[in-house]
Amino acid sequence: MDLSTKYNGLKIKNPIIVGSSGLTNTVEKNKKLAENNAGAIVIKSLFEEQIMNEAYSDMKNNAEMYAEAFDYITNYSKEKSLEEYLKVIEGTKKAVDIPVIASINCTTASSWTKFGKKIQEAGADALELNISNLPTDIDRKSADYEKVYFDIVGSISKEISIPLSLKLNFYSAGLSNLIRTLDWTQKVKSFILFNRFYSPDLDIDKLKITSSNYFSNEGDYTRTLRWTALMFGNVEAELIASTGIHSGESVIKQILAGANAVQVVSAIYKNGPEHIGIMLKEIEDWMQKKNFKTIDDFKGKLSYDSVENPTAFERIQFMKYYGGIE
Ligand SMILES: Cc1cc2nc3c(=O)[nH]c(=O)nc-3n(C[C@H](O)[C@H](O)[C@H](O)COP(=O)(O)O)c2cc1C
Numbered sequence: 001m002d003l004s005t006k007y008n009g010l011k012i013k014n015p016i017i018v019g020s021s022g023l024t025n026t027v028e029k030n031k032k033l034a035e036n037n038a039g040a041i042v043i044k045s046l047f048e049e050q051i052m053n054e055a056y057s058d059m060k061n062n063a064e065m066y067a068e069a070f071d072y073i074t075n076y077s078k079e080k081s082l083e084e085y086l087k088v089i090e091g092t093k094k095a096v097d098i099p100v101i102a103s104i105n106c107t108t109a110s111s112w113t114k115f116g117k118k119i120q121e122a123g124a125d126a127l128e129l130n131i132s133n134l135p136t137d138i139d140r141k142s143a144d145y146e147k148v149y150f151d152i153v154g155s156i157s158k159e160i161s162i163p164l165s166l167k168l169n170f171y172s173a174g175l176s177n178l179i180r181t182l183d184w185t186q187k188v189k190s191f192i193l194f195n196r197f198y199s200p201d202l203d204i205d206k207l208k209i210t211s212s213n214y215f216s217n218e219g220d221y222t223r224t225l226r227w228t229a230l231m232f233g234n235v236e237a238e239l240i241a242s243t244g245i246h247s248g249e250s251v252i253k254q255i256l257a258g259a260n261a262v263q264v265v266s267a268i269y270k271n272g273p274e275h276i277g278i279m280l281k282e283i284e285d286w287m288q289k290k291n292f293k294t295i296d297d298f299k300g301k302l303s304y305d306s307v308e309n310p311t312a313f314e315r316i317q318f319m320k321y322y323g324g325i326e
Contacts, residue, residue, distance in 0.1 A: 001284050001287055001288065001293065002293060002294045002295070003015065003280065003283065003284070003287075003295060004294075004295070005039075005260050005261050005295045005296075005299075006238060006260055006261075007039070007040050007099065007126075007190065007238065007240065007260060007261050008099070008101065008125070008126040008163035008165055008189045008190050008238070009163050009189050009238075010040075010099045010125055010126070010163070012039040012040045012098065012099060012261065013037075013039055013098070014037065014039040014280055014283075015039055015251060015255065015259075015260065015261035015262055015283075015295060016037075016038060016039050016251065016261070016262060016264055016276050016279060016280060017038065017039050017040045017041070017042060017101075017240070017261055017262065017263045017264070018033050018038045018040075018041050018042065018263070018264060018265070018268060018276075019042050019242055019263035019264060019265040020042040020043065020044055020045050020103040020128065020130065020167075020263075020265075021044060021265045021269070022044060023044075023265060023268055023269065023273075024041050024042060024043050024044050025043070025044035025088065026088065027088060027091035027092050027095050030043070030088075030092040030095065030096060030100070031092075031095045031096060032273050033268075033273050033276070034095070034096035034097070034098050035273075036273035036274055036276045036277060037276050037277055037280060038098060038273075038276055039098060039261060040098050040099040040100070040101060040125075040261075041092065041096070041098065041099075041100055041101065042101040042102075042103050042128055042263065043085075043088055043089060043092065043100065043101065043102050043103055043124075044088075044103065045103040045104055045105040045130055046081060046082065046085045046102075046103070046104050046105070046115070047104075047105045048104065048105060048106040048107060048108070048110070048112045082115055082118065085102075085119075086118060086119070086122040089102055089119065089122040089123055089124050090122050090123055093122075093123040093124075099125040099126065100123070100124060100125055101124060101125060101126045101127065101128050101165070102119045102122075102124035102126075102127050102128070103127070103128040103129075103130060103167075104116075104119075104127065104128075104129055104130070105129075105130040105132060106129055106130070106131060106132070106152060107131070107132050107133065107148070108148065108151075108152070109148070109151040109152045109154070109155035109156075113152070113155040113156045113158075113159050114159060116156050116159035116160040117159045117160065119160070120159075120160045120161065120162050124162060125162065125163075126162050126163040126164070126165060126189065127156070127160055127162055127163075127164055127165070128164075128165045128166075128167055128192065129152060129153075129156065129164065129165070129166055129167065130167040130195055131148065131149060131152060131166060131167070131168070131169075132169075132195075132197075133145055133148050133149065133169065133171070134169070134171055134197070135171055135172075142172065142173040142174065145172070146172065146174075146178050149166070149178070149182055150181075150182070150185070153166070153182065153185055153187050153188060154185075154187075157187045163189035163190070164187060164188055164189055165188065165189055165190040165191070165192060165240070166182065166188050166190075166191055166192065167192035167194075167195045167242070168191060168192065168193060168194055168195065169194055169195050169197065170193075170194050170223065170227065175227065176227075176230060176231060176234070179191055179231055179234075179235060180231075180234055180235055183234075183235035183236055183237050186236075188237050189237055189238065190237050190238040190239070190240050190260070191231070191235065191237055191238070191239055191240065192240045192241075192242050192263060193224050193227050193228055193231070193239060193240070193241060193242065194223065194224055194227070194242060194243055195242070195243070196216055196220075196242075196243045198211060198212075198214070199211070199212045200212065214266075215265075215266035215269060215270065216243055216244040216246075216265075216266040217244065217246075217266075218244065218246040218247065218250070218267075219244060220243055220244025221241070221243060221244035221245050221246075221250045221253065221254065222244070223243070223244075224241045224242065224243050224244065224245075224254065225241070225253055225254060225257050226313050228241050228254055228257040228258050228259050228303075229257040229258055229302065229303045229304045229310075229313050230303075230304045230313055230314075231258070232257065232258025232259075232300045232303035232304065232305065233258070233300065233303060233304075233305045238260040238261075239258055239259050239260060240259060240260060240261050240262065240263060241254035241257070241259040241261075241262045241263070242262065242263035242264075242265075244266075245262045245263070245264050245267065246264075246266065246267040246270075247267070247279060247282060248278070248279040248280065248281065248282020248283045248285075248286065249282060249286075250262075251279060251282075251283055252282075252283055252286055252298075255295060255298060255299050256298055256299075256300070256301050256302040256303075257300070257302055257303055258299065258300040258303040259299075260295075260299070264276075264279070267279075
């Protein structure tokens with residue numbers, strides 16, 4: 001059984017990638033994930049805001065600081081965060097023999113893109129950008145929000161030659177068109193569908209805003225499944241499925257829809273790194289039963305373009321499915 005596949009153009013031994021999170025923020029943890037057979041690792045994101053916030057809080061704590069000192073502190077904070085981050089990349093690269101992908105969570109195409117070069121020099125095999133672009137500003141049009149993606153891709157591409165992947169969210173009025181147009185830039189090697197945002201919740205006793213569960217649940221994979229199936233065959237870049245993938249079965253579904261590989265986070269938080277092996281065994285057993293020898297044997301077999309009645313992927317109204325339930 002050959003479970004190998006491609007991720008950012010790199011050969012990976014199996015389709016289970018550990019997604020960017022607290023699971024991947026130290027060399028030790030990354031070593032353990034590799035020992036447990038992860039196909040690749042995306043290191044915990046360096047946050048554009050984190051860098052800026054650190055600079056800002058230093059400034060607040062030093063009210064009488066001279067103007068020149070502020071510049072120094074700002075740069076120092078950037079360097080410090082970055083230095084620690086680069087050490088994790090370098091150390092992980094030395095400790096494991098699987099691809100190591102760096103990650104930056106960003107919102108603008110500002111000076112952070114210069115860090116891309118250093119990330120590449122530290123040995124990262126690729127760079128993933130988690131573009132946090134939530135269209136909340138009522139005065140901004142969809143096109144203004146979409147432009148941010150192109151600005152960032154253009155800017156970072158000038159700094160790096162390693163493959164670039166984009167971890168997208170689904171908050172876009174013209175999502176398929178946006179993904180395809182980003183693909184046309186030929187600067188994006190893979191699209192990660194989708195990021196899972198922190199979501200607010202409300203406490204009805206304390207009448208306060210709270211946070212909802214950080215972790216996804218088994219079954220949360222269906223939104224990704226729809227968009228992977230819809231985009232497969234429409235973009236040259238790879239599709240990597242993310243969110244709600246907790247079992248070998250949900251990995252198989254995403255590959256059938258057209259994904260090259262998947263990213264897993266919550267299931268590993270809940271069950272430990274050993275869960276990777278359990279998921280891989282489920283995939284192998286299923287492939288054996290179905291007589292599939294490689295991932296390519298079944299990749300995209302149930303994508304939008306391959307099934308007889310693809311409208312099921314497009315349907316969102318209730319009538320047919322829920323109309324009869326009483
Ligand atoms: C505790 C935690 C920390 C995370 N940190 C990051 C991060 O730094 N960068 C990022 O791109 N995604 C981050 N994520 C999102 C995950 O990479 C992933 O996209 C999301 O959890 C959905 O996958 P899952 O359903 O397998 O958990 C984090 C998720 C969790 C639960």
